[in-house]
Amino acid sequence: TIHNSARDKISPDLIRINKPSRLTSEKNAIIGWNWRVTSIVKELDNYVPPGSELVIISDKKDGELIIKEESDAFRNQTVRFIFGDTTDRRFLEKINPGQFDHIVILCYSDDLDPQKADAKTLVTLLHLRDIAEKSRFRFSIVSEMMDVRNRNLAEIARADDFIISNKLISQVISQISENKFLNQIFQELFSPVGWEIYLKPVSDYVLSGKEMNFYTVIEAGRQKNECVIGYRIMTYANDSSKGYGIKINPDKDKVLTFNESDRLIVIGKE
Known part of the structure; x- marks a missing residue:
């Protein structure tokens, strides 16, 4: 979310709301x-x-x-x-x-x-x-x-990713046991309908190759009725020291420059 006092940090001219490309068979x-x-x-x-x-x-x-x-x-x-x-x-x-x-x-x-x-x-x-x-x-x-x-x-x-099945299941159960209300969130995110976590092209939201802060990226997501929670820099996709390019909940004031291949991590609906 963006507090009203921070809305002047948004650069509207860098926002580009493109319609998502039509899904093709896989x-x-x-x-x-x-x-x-x-x-x-x-x-x-x-x-x-x-x-x-x-x-x-x-x-x-x-x-x-x-x-x-x-x-x-x-x-x-x-x-x-x-x-x-x-x-x-x-x-x-x-x-x-x-x-x-x-x-x-x-x-x-x-x-x-x-x-x-x-x-x-x-x-x-x-x-x-x-x-x-x-x-x-x-x-x-x-x-x-x-x-x-x-x-x-x-x-x-x-x-590109790996899943340790037993550990993943035990972690979910552990979190639900500590806070039963999380179960509703997990059910929503894991359901094929409703809100889910996606990796989407940066170019569907903002201009690539331009300096901007994360406030601008969040606003671009808001205009699509989505919540941007992070991004992935594909240059570092194979670099474990850089977290494979993934950044969740970044500093909103940090200056970023995205490439066409980069992705935003969003919570939204298809």
Whole structure:
């Protein structure tokens, strides 16, 4: 929020309210398998644009049958299954990961202990990163980890993000136990309808290449009925010492200059 006494710090001439670009269908992949797969697929169906495709790649022998049993429930995406060894470099090259917009790597936590499951995930992640660099593919990777101690290894492998499932769940439960009213906020943010957290192009809000303070950015979000809570400088996307370019609740007086590739972190509705 901006107090009335600070409104003179806003630079209206730097605000550019563009309509968001029309959503296009996506082609995504889930590599790996555990009991969460079907829930994740159902949840993704609520978010992806119509006409999207999801490919599940795993060495789960009855995986295709499990997915087929759920396929009638999908509205926005078609789902198909590819069987194979997800740690095999040649197999991963054969499926052509460059065709995907986003890739999720799941741990084989149903059948392996946390360390072996994480090791398998890291092998897949390293192969995908190397394939992407050598072929100049551009896709995001989110990796699931079981043991928080393997976090540094995931950072070295440069996942765009990683989720430590058990820790995430325990942290949410812990916060709700301390403040039961947070449950309503989590339900709202995690629901496919209503308010959610988004990474959106800076160019939809303000002019790039111009100096401005964060008051101006907040005002641009307000004019779109959104709340800007931070930003991501993509130059530092792979730099852990810079927090991967992410800044939440920044100093509103700090002078910023955004590039076209940078993103704003907003709470809003699609």
